[in-house]
Amino acid sequence: MKLRWTSVAWSVVYLLLLLSLATPLAVVTVFFLLVPTVLLYSILSRRSFLLHIVPAWILAALLCGPIILLQALYFIVPSIVMGELYKKRAPAFRTVMMGAGTILVEFLLVLLISTVMFNFNLSWAIEDMINTAMDPFRNMADSSLGSSIVWSQEMIQQFSSLTVRLLPFTLIVCSLAISAVTQAISRPTLGSMGLIVPKMPAFRNWRLPRSLIWYYLIALLLELLGGAAIRQGFLGTIILNLIPLLQFLFMIQAASLFFFIAYQRKWNPVFPVLLVIVMVFIPLLPLWLIGIADIAFPLRDMITKSKR
Template sequence: MKLRWTSIAWSMAYLLLLLSLITSVRIIGMLFLIVPVVVLYSTLTLRQFIMHMVPVWLVALIIAGQAGLFLPILGVFFMIPGIVMGRMYKKFTPALRIIIAGGVTTLIELLVLLVAARAILDFSLGAYIRDVIEISVAPMQAMADVNPELNDILTPEYIIGLSNYTLMLIPCALIIASFTMAVITHAVSRPLLESMGYSVPRLKPARDWRLPSSMIWYYLIAVFLEFIASANMTGVLAAVVLNFMPLIHIAFTIQTIGFVFFWANYRKWNSFLPFLLSIVVVLIPPLRIIGILDLAFPLREYITRPKR
């Protein structure tokens, strides 16, 4: 009976998150929308899971009316990565593989969604981005009478260039968004499932986070390509570099955080201190050089090497 009422409560949470997609907090709702699906799929049989999902979609459609015709579609959309992650939780797959699978599944779905929107609704992502940028710079253009220098900056060529630059970064944005949702889903779902009595795989402790050593070569290649592409930032090579560099910077930031936790554990610092330092690492991007050095040179082995 306890499990039954818990499942109903999670179905209600899923309904509220679905309805949040037609409100001003849709971004927050979207980040957590997979969580109820993972919890329900991990704790129910397939038949029970479907019996919980279908009523939620119908109620969402009824409450939202015509404005919510897309809610069942989004429900199915976010259900798929939830099922993938939930199924892997049941098999006690390593946590990192679960996050990667959830992120890749979400990314593939986003790409399919963009292609379908283009084919069915004639949706142009480039035109949409240009419209958003024009709306964003409109208040600044209105200030041109007060500050004439803005006219020299906010030229039509500048707006077009900014639109093209933003469009080139869409692949990177989709990758970051997909894996952010997967990480948030795991971070929230794991303790919830454990509190319900289910055994769930955990990530390695932060002090053990280490990238493959080959990432150094990828980074050097990316830096070299960035140098070559700097003279032609509109080419395909520039687009590849623009999307790859932010991702590898994030990777080395994670490596730096891992080193911070390793050092704190080695020095037996207060457990709160590495969390505070990790925030500093995120807020000051150049500190990722620590992660690069940690990967390029055996810093951890040097630190723990017995002194003669």
Template sequence: MLKFSFKSAVWSAVLLLLLLSLLTPLSVLSIFFMMIPGVILYASLSVKSFILHLVPVAIILVMVHPIYLLFMVILILPAIAMGHAYKKQKSALFALMTGAGTMLAEYLLLLLVGSLIFQFDLSSYIRDVVQLTIEPLTNSSNQMINGFVWTPEMTEDIAKQTQLMIPFALVVTSMVMAFITHIIARPILSVMGLNVSKLPPAREWRMPRALIWYYFLALIIEVVSRQNDGSYWKMIAMNLSPLINLGFMIQAIGFFFFLSYTRKWNPIIPFLLGAAVFFIGPLRIVGIIDLAFPIREAISKSKR
């Protein structure tokens, strides 16, 4: 493993700057790159050297504000999890799931600790944020100009819907953070001499066929939630369906890349189709059909 060097000192500085950006407007973007320095440092250094690199960062953070030290601990743990997976030569998918799972577990733990110990009321916080966001719409002069009346009931409904979607948002955020970290950290670690597995090519992306059954289960839960006033079933329905649809979108993207590869299309075409999947909802049907029927096998046989 690498010992202290100028490169490792630079990555420590990058970690410091990213952490300091968390209480600034830049945090909207920097949060997604937060694990990268930690992953690179842990994967390329011995545990002792890694700790020694964190000590000066921690000291500076405490001098600025102790809250930054908490941020560092929260964000360094999933970075360690991903870096450890790289050290053990695990697959790229395993490293991604490990990093995303650790981050998601921390999110849930923070919500639990905040609720039980610090009496943090997530419902009230979301309601206040929604109220602040839509305040221009509730202005009487704006309502008169636009001819649209925004009622307090609408605000309450948006706040409830937002709260119900929190689990989905946490899952997607964790996955995106882990994915971005892998995409950027893998080539850097490869240049540093560490062998890190690649993700399978997009044309090989395939979701488990059981996702079809989960889709039908989500439909049943959605029907139950409409007949039940409780928020529990409604929360499951609102989070399960988007996650399953995301799986179908990934399947559709994989199919487009597979089709492009077998048909020798222009390389830009699958990227355009893949981007369109996220903006044109019905395109996910391609993923459902590809998952339910052996279309790729039929295409491969027809090429022989």
């Protein structure tokens, strides 16, 4: 009976998250959308799973329109993938990567189908969104504030083009974030329901491969020495996405080192959290370089030995 009421409660949570997709809250709630369906798929049979989510789909379609069903179907696929891996008690890292990879592949398929069958142009769509966002400021162009905010059409086109070129980096980071959030919430919740699944290694012990440094150096050299033809071509798009992606990974490594030091020195956990916040929101302080040093040199061994 407890499990039954628990599954019903998660069905209600799923419905609320679906409804939030039609609101500005979707920017935040989308990162939690996989959690209820992953939990339901992991603890229920396939038939019971459908009996729990189909009513939520029907109610969401009635309240927000049938278009929301497409969004629900998009996110149900990675939920099933991760839920199936949880049932098989697959390693946590594999589960997270498979979930993120499924989200990426789905987006590419949707983009391909939209482009081929419906003549959808992503660059034009982004440009239209920027134009729509700038319309209120055009009405106040005579004021000092409006003149400083309003962009020219050429600037808007350049920004939309850059946004499209950076789309792979954005998608990879967002997919990993959604999958990681799902893992962080689902694993302990499933444990409380009696389904024990593997957990990720402690964050303070994460070590990324040293080869990432070489990839980063090669990308920097290509960016510095490459001409305009390379920067504007396919290779330039790869470099444009690879450099911030590697920097993002170095930030993760630096954050891991912060928590490792705090654990070894028995510091208050607030200190590494504050350092991570500074690293993320104050880019003028390139603390992510600490992540490169942590990968390249045995800093952790030195910290451990100095403690002794």
